[in-house]
Amino acid sequence: QVQLQESGPGLVKPSQTLSLTCTVSGGSVISGGHYYSWVRQHPGKGLEWIGYIYYSGSVDFNPSLKSRVAISVDTSKNQFSLNLRSVTAADTAIYYCARENIVGPTHSVRFDCWGQGTLVIVSS
């Protein structure tokens, strides 16, 4: 069974870069058929999709964050990572990594596996 686990600093200073890594176990990021995504949730609020990466390196980002976001994949470590530059207090959130399953019948696209989430606080 595939599991995802986020890791990274829980505290980042304003204007610095937030960096998180998601380790995939029980499956391979290069097996194809999946986008690997980042989603965040501000405290007490709803879910916001940040972006995804495919094992080939193709990416897409939320336009609201596109100018500050980078997502990369390390196939040798079976990991993918998020970098969010120039953070402010508004970036304080729980960050989830998630797997989007894009194989199967039409319309069956879904986020079928999530990490437990990691709280990142932006504060000096």
Place this chain on the structure above:
Amino acid sequence: DIQLTQSPSFLSASVGDRVTITCRASQGISSFLAWYQQKPGKAPNLLIYGASSLQSGVPSRFSGSGSGTEFTLTISSLQPEDFATYYCQQLNSFPRTFGQGTKVEI
């Protein structure tokens, strides 16, 4: 971006109740809609995808319907473990977007 509007935002219900949550999309998304359940301190958990397909392991009291711009999630008989927040998500286009959530409470 495709906006998703859920109603109601809060729902007070009792064990055994039939509960229906609606999700409306700002433009047609065919059946590219999923529903998630989230409990406090936990990650979202997939319930329904393709608007009406039940994710493996999810109890059959959960069902989904709809296509185009209007969708519903129904819990046929609410159980104590179903008190949570529910989100719809569209996967028709990027950026992926979520509804604002519906909190189901006692």
